[in-house]
Amino acid sequence: MTADSILDDRTSSDFDDDFEPFDLEGAPELEPERYLDRELSWLAFNQRVLELAEDPRVPVLERANFLAIFASNLDEFFMVRVAGLKRRIMTGLAVPSNVGRSPLDVLSDISAKAHELQERHAAAYQQLVKPTLAESGIRVITWAELGDVEREHLRDYFSKQIFPVLMPLAVDPAHPFPYISGLSLNLSVRVRNSRTGRQEFARVKVPQMLPRFVRVDPSESIEDAGYITLEDLIANHLGDLFPGMEIVEHHVFRVTRNEDVEIEEDETENLIKALEKELLRRRFGPPIRLEITDDMDDVTLGLLVRELDVTEQEVFRLPAPLDLGGLFDLSRLDRPELHYPTHVPTTALQLQPSDSNLRADVFTAISRQDVLLHHPYESFATSVQAFLEQAAADPDVLAIKQTLYRTSGDSPIVEALIDAAESGKQVLALVEIKARFDEQANISWARKLEKAGVHVVYGLVGLKTHCKLALVIRQEKGGLRHYSHIGTGNYNPKTSRIYEDLGLLTADDQVGKDLTRLFNELSGYAIEKKFKRLLVAPLHLRKGLLKLIAGEIRNAEAGRPSGIRIKVNSIVDEAIIDALYRASNAGVPVEVWVRGICSLRPGIPGLSEHITVRSILGRYLEHSRIFSFVNDGDPQVFIGSADMMHRNLDRRVEALVRLTDQNHLTEIDSLFDLAMAETTSSWWLDGSGEWVRHATDESGHPLDDMQNRLMQQIGQRTRSGQRPRSGSRR
Structure with missing residues (x-):
């Protein structure tokens, strides 16, 4: 038998679909409460993003960018995860969560944590980032703080650039309550008719195509410039929109809607047409979150809650400005000294x-x-x-x-x-x-x-x-x-x-x-079973990984070298997690490097004491997926597109490829050594679901930034092909 045929035989037989990786008969039962809630784990990920915004060591415009990323992430979480949960509750299709919680309890847990995080997010902007921006010459100010000359300039700007675009919509017997599009910023306005004394309600949508932060005086140097939010500028010119009316109250609000796309596929319909129809429908999904400024009066709030049909739990009362995703605009200012240093990628x-x-x-x-x-x-x-x-x-x-x-x-x-x-x-x-x-x-x-x-x-x-x-x-x-x-x-x-x-x-x-x-x-009709160097979902990727994990368990039990290292965006799949628990119980060292959701509980005696979980967030979004197995000294290392989620393993076509070049295997090992080192800045997960940031040593000095270290090392590679080592092999 040739070496090639041995290799082909080994890889082709690795992933048979009839493989049953674990003989569970007589195996010790895993404890029932062995998973972390996936929704709360996602919120914990977004909290890690927020912690970067709160970190004074991060350049201030990058901190503003992290605040905007947090806001954008949370919007998507509500539009997809919360909306999906609510839809399943309403249709009676909801099932208990991965930790056995009822859907209503999960919704309540999410609401409590989301309220806490949104308030912390607003405080991070008001108390930490906004003052630091001001110290750096980026002053976000209100209309009340402006002088006469500045107001005169902005009145002229408003009349020429903003007023023609606005569309005030009255609400009265002849004008029903207008449709409020998802994620739009709006002004609720109560006006009094000076002739009749009657109060009316109107809504003014803040145009999304205009800059969210308006320069107060374009003649100012960019090194020391004032900015006012667009909604503040509009709010102080409402008299132009409602001539002859007295402005009684005005407040800002924002609605998040169910925007998850559901497509009924069949083999005959045109998928593009179905999707376009669904995208139109997406704009009109039911409201799932109402954000209001904390100065909103009860009369206006009562009207919004009634017309939008939201619950008290779905109302988020926050200090202005709402929608800090608008900080993306400020974060792009051309102030190089307030950004991360420029990095030019090198050619391999x-x-x-x-x-x-x-x-x-x-x-x-x-x-x-x-x-x-x-x-x-x-x-x-x-x-x-x-x-x-x-x-x-x-x-x-x-x-x-x-x-x-x-x-x-x-x-x-x-x-x-x-x-x-x-x-x-x-x-x-x-x-x-x-x-x-x-x-x-x-x-x-x-x-x-x-x-x-x-x-x-x-x-x-x-x-x-x-x-x-x-x-x-x-x-x-x-x-x-x-x-x-x-x-x-x-x-x-x-x-x-x-x-x-x-x-x-x-x-x-x-x-x-x-x-x-x-x-x-x-491009045909189906995926077959076997490939030689690929693991392909949905048919055999999970089973292939389970077999590789089972191999590490056998090696550990026989006293041979074993070890598992996994890097993913998210890990939720119960079969994979349970296999890793069994590997830990057999003494296999397991290291999991995860950016987002992690339902695995590490460090619990009798369950996962040999499992370590780390998370690294920073300048770059960690997106690669790696699966590495010691395999008794003959490493099996895969990279590819799949996360350890049900959707990736069961409802998507995913592919992992096995690396064979020894230099590549060494490089992957060194990458894990660096990521998991105690001298590297990272978040550590404990068995209760708490993520603890380790960013400084005992003396208060910053720990290594892994991404900076890799930038330096990869930039210094030489034509000889030597790849600098970032740590020793185990």
């Missing part, structure tokens, strides 16, 4: 041309050896983008096949696929138009691709295609050769600058054959 060593005046030949580089990419430290533009652009222009390339989940509207990736199709190549784009909140953009560029002659397919009915795959078929002397890219992140040049992701470029024939089959199955 293997892809650097031998002569700086030449363009690298990506195919030649990949054919020499596999290339493991680490974005954003290594450039997406000079690696993945260059790979696809060279493929589009290369006359020897016959076909390009690619999955697209989220990409930017002006994406060079989309342009490369169009160029390839127009030059006569076979091009397949497997587009996932159901990527949440990117649906409209995906529909538009999917149509653009179709017009150029790209074969656009929308995946399998009932499954989202979330895997990140590209395959290039090239005519070479020996016949056809496959060049593949398998990644953890989207083919999006913009987010690749702020998302941390891994990707493998390889000319390995087995990976190419695996991808060829997978693409054929995705």
Whole structure:
């Protein structure tokens, strides 16, 4: 038997669907309360984002950005998770949570924590970030604080730039209460008719296309400038909108609606048309949160609660300004000294041309050896983008096949696929138009691709295609050769600058054959069982991982080297968590590095004392997924698109690829060593669900920022190909 056939036999038999990884008969029962609530765990993640905004060591405009990220995250949480929970309660379809709590109790838990966090968020802005912005020459001020000259300038600006756009809507017997669109900022206005003395209600929508923070005096230096919120400026010119009326009260409010998209798929309907219809409906979902300024009077609040049909639990009373997502505008100010230092990604060593005046030949580089990419430290533009652009222009390339989940509207990736199709190549784009909140953009560029002659397919009915795959078929002397890219992140040049992701470029024939089959199955009707170097959901990714975990348990019980290291965005899947508990009970050291939700409870005697959980948040969004198994000294390491969530393992097409290059295995090990080190700044999870930040040592000195360290190390790599080590191997 050849070495190749041994390898093929080992990998092809690893993931049989009839595999039963654990003999549970006679195994000790795991304790019933062994999971953390997934919704509260998500809120704990957003609290970690808030803690970055509260940190005085973070540059102040980045702190403003983290406040905006917190607000945007929470909006999406309400629109999707809370809305979904409420919908299931109303339809009677709700089931107990992953910790056995009733849906109504979970909703109550969420409400209590969300109120606490929103109040803390507002306080972080008012007491911490706003004063620090002012010290740095970015003064957010109110109309009451303005002088006469400033007011005169703003009156002129209002009449020319804002007044023509506004649409005051009265509420009276002839004008029913207006529809309040989700996430819009609004002024509730009570006016008194001076002739009749009668009070009326009106609503003024704050235009979303105008700047949220208006420069008080554009002639001021950007180093010392005042800003007023748009709603404050409008509120102080309501007399122009309601001439002859007395303004009695005015307050700001904001509504969040159910905006989760539900699509009934069947094999005959046009998915794009169904989705467009659903996107229209999304704007009119029922309200699930009402945010009001804390000065709102009871009469106005009573009217809003009655007309919007919200409960007291759904009302959030907060200090102005509402919607701190508007701080994204301020955070983009051109004040380099108030941002993180500029970081320019480096080109991966293997892809650097031998002569700086030449363009690298990506195919030649990949054919020499596999290339493991680490974005954003290594450039997406000079690696993945260059790979696809060279493929589009290369006359020897016959076909390009690619999955697209989220990409930017002006994406060079989309342009490369169009160029390839127009030059006569076979091009397949497997587009996932159901990527949440990117649906409209995906529909538009999917149509653009179709017009150029790209074969656009929308995946399998009932499954989202979330895997990140590209395959290039090239005519070479020996016949056809496959060049593949398998990644953890989207083919999006913009987010690749702020998302941390891994990707493998390889000319390995087995990976190419695996991808060829997978693409054929995705554009056809079904996914088959087995691949050689891939683990593919929904059929066998979970079972493949469970078998690898079971192997570590056997090794530990036999006294052989064992260990599991997992990096994911979220881990909720009970089968995976239970397997990790059993591994811990067998003495397997388990390290979990998670950005978001973690339902696993570490460090509990008799359950998880050998499990450690860490979280790292910072300048870049940690997005890569890694699954590493010691395997008695023959490491099995996978990277790919899948998180340990039911949706990823059961309702999505996901793909993991096994790394085989020893340098890549060492690099992944070193990455974990750095992340899990006690000298690295991170959050530690305890068994009760509490995340504790470890950012300074006993002397109060800052611990290592892992992302800064990686920036330095990867930037210093030399042409010899030596990758600086970030820690010792276990």
